[in-house]
Amino acid sequence: MYIRFVNYLDTLNQYRKSKLSNRNFLIILAVIVGILAGLAAAALKSLTHHIEEFLQSDWHWKYKYYLYFIFPMIGIFLTVLYIKYFIRKSKFETGLTPLLYAISKKSSRVEPHNIYSQIITAAITVGFGGSTGLEAPIVTSGSAIGSNLGRLLGLSYREITMLVACGAAAGIAGAFNSPIAGIVFAIEILLPEFTIPAFIPLLLSAATAAVVARLFYTQQLFFLVTEGWQVNALFYYVILALLIGLFSIYFTKANYAVKGLFYKVKSPYSKVVIGGLMLGVMVFLFPTLYGEGYITIKNLLSGDYLAVINNSIFSDYNNIPALVVLFTLVTIFMKSIATLVTLGAGGNGGTFAPSLIMGGLIGFIFAYAVNLTGIAELNVANFIVAGMAGALGAIMHAPLTGIFLIAEITGGYILMVPLMITTAISYAVNRSSQKHSIYTKALADKGELLSHEDKDTTVLNQMKLKYLVEKNYPQLNMNELISFKMKDILQSHKNICAITDEIGDFKGIIYVEELFNEMINNADKESITASHLVQSAPALIHSDEDLKSVLQKMEQDNVWILPVVDGTNRYMGFVSKTAIFNKYRALLMRQNDYMG
The missing domain is CATH 3.10.580.10 (CBS-domain)
Structure with missing residues (x-):
């Protein structure tokens, strides 16, 4: 059976080589990858939200709220069990670093199980309250689709790498309904070098995924109501950018510190218990930390400035502005710790969504605090949006992705200048201290990173x-x-x-x-x-x-x-x-x- 299948693929390849150029064939494959990655993004979002809905609304038991202490630990434990018993022959890795390593050192070979295992484990982790995002898993899933389709058809390293990038772009486009950001993300993060012909497969893959995902989710992620930006507020955008840049440096260093602490714990079940209990306590005290956290940003953008504190045990004190500021400030740092603890304990997810949440909260608290002082009257929603773009660009070292993603998912194109200023400055601050992002530093330290700047090393690594x-x-x-x-x-x-x-x-x-x-x-x-x-x-x-x-x-x-x-x-x-x-x-x- 296997031999017949291989012979059939060989015949198909010979036929298409005689009828199609590589360029046209890759365009067809890019569309196929876009369709499959769009379906994967829809499946991940749907599965995650169904788990969240069941735990929060559908399941009725008078003592169920006590279980919010252990829900995150249950999610991480189920994730660890799934990995142990269902992915025994391959290594399971989270985040974008393994994907960059696959491009750099494994001829763009992404293990086939990532197509579905990333979806299952991320949905369980986040659905049960793990404080991470779904974007890194869907990028890995989409990239695995592209990689294995290319390998199945016997394509070259460069062609497979292009399909990996198409899968990543499609994943972002499907998750956020943002095809432009998906393309920019693939170019900034994954492709070792960019050429104009490569733009066409990326465009079609991202656009196709956005259309497919939109068939299942038509709702816009965020709604921004704004009349634009004021020139006299640019000074405050610069201050915000500096604060976000400094925070991104802290987050990068905290990432390695928390990873180091969990690395010392050898038993995976001990990691689950330690991390799960820590996360449960943090979620109980700061409900915003539950899951992705997008609902909090939605409420803030709609003008509900007490959203961060209202669902907490401190909600009775929401009439004290100073306490709202302090509580939100602490929540920002707790979000960073909660994200890293979730990943260190064995959960699956990424820092994509947490970066947006932390940046949005920094933008909110900055504008809200300035308005309280009476020094100026800032548009809080505008600063929330600018903060999200700045944090994403600085932490991931992907400023263009930050700008275009936030502009797309909020409809805030009118804020393009503040987005550009905030993201560029926050990225520059981070880059002055951290040459590499949290995704690339480990690879760079080992000399395993494809470099845009050092073309010789890039080729030698291949x-x-x-x-x-x-x-x-x-x-x-x-x-x-x-x-x-x-x-x-x-x-x-x-x-x-x-x-x-x-x-x-x-x-x-x-x-x-x-x-x-x-x-x-x-x-x-x-x-x-x-x-x-x-x-x-x-x-x-x-x-x-x-x-x-x-x-x-x-x-x-x-x-x-x-x-x-x-x-x-x-x-x-x-x-x-x-x-x-x-x-x-x-x-x-x-x-x-x-x-x-």
Whole structure:
């Protein structure tokens, strides 16, 4: 059955190559990815909201509100159980970092289970009150659709990467009904470089997903009523941007600190209990932390400035403006901790939605506080919207995504100038302290990040050392008579030999020129063994090294070729600059021909 299926795919590929160009074929596939990712986004939102509705409205029990202490822990526990028993053969990872790693180091291969497992686990985590967002899971799900469709059809790395980006763009477009933001997100975050032809598949994929998702959800996420912005308020937008920039630096550092604390807890169930209880207490004290939190921003935008405190145990004090300010300020920091605790404890989700919530609350509290002082009369809704864009742009290092996403989901295009100013400044503040975003820092520290700025590293990261190892060099045993191997050495036309022991451990090298000199000048040449001439290699290359490191070793030792060994020092072959440069040129040529 499998062989027949493979033969059918091969026949289909041969047919389409004779009838369609790569460009047209990718456009068709982009539309298919858009349809599937749009359905995935609708499924995730629907499943999450059904769980939330059941827990909050449909399920009637007089003591059920006491369970809000443990609802988040139940959600995380179910997520951990699902991962343990249903995803046993593959590794399950959350957030966008694994997706960036897949593009950089795994030839854009995203595990197939991500198509559905991200939807199931994110819906359970967020539906039960986990304080994360659904956007990162739907981006991963959409990208998995694109990756596996491309691999199924035998496409190249670049073509699969394009479909991965199409899936990500479609995921954002479907989740927010924002196709432009989806396109910008894919370009800013995922694509190592952007070309105009690549824009067409992204556009069609995002637009298709938005249409499909709209068939299930016609409601706009946020409603913004505004008459525009005032020039004399620009100073306050700058102050807001500086505050958000500083907060984004705190959030980035808190992310690594909380991850580090949970990393020390070895038992996954201990993580669930610790994180779940912490989250339950925080949600009880600050109800805004439950789930995504979009409802709070909706209420604030509609003019209900007491929305943050009204559903809490402190609602009786909502007539004290100073307490409203203080409570909202604490909620902002609690939201950051709640999000990181949810992820650290084993829940699934992302920091996309929390970034919007925290930024919106910062914008609200800033404008509300300024209005209370009487210094100025600011449009609170405008500052909420600007805060969301600024936080998203700064935390994710995606300023264009922040601007266009917020403009689309709020209908606030009239605020484009304040959005641009706030996002640009907050991003610049964060970038001055954090060179990489929370998604890319771990990869950058390991040298595994595709770089827009360093094109050489980007191309080298796409190349695998194991495919460049040459195994046709003469290999001699330490105690082997060289005279017995002379014929093989001559026929190989190589200028270097590898020397190993009986079990294949690498011992050194012999240069053929020196070997010939010894054989000519030594009267006892018939008794010469490899051990008489062996010398240490200038450097050793390990099979798991990246090619940038390999070239650095070659430059440092001024050599053109080096031996390669595995983790146990077993000889594997040689790698040469010639092979690396030839592969490098081939990749550049493929990129130039891409979508031609």
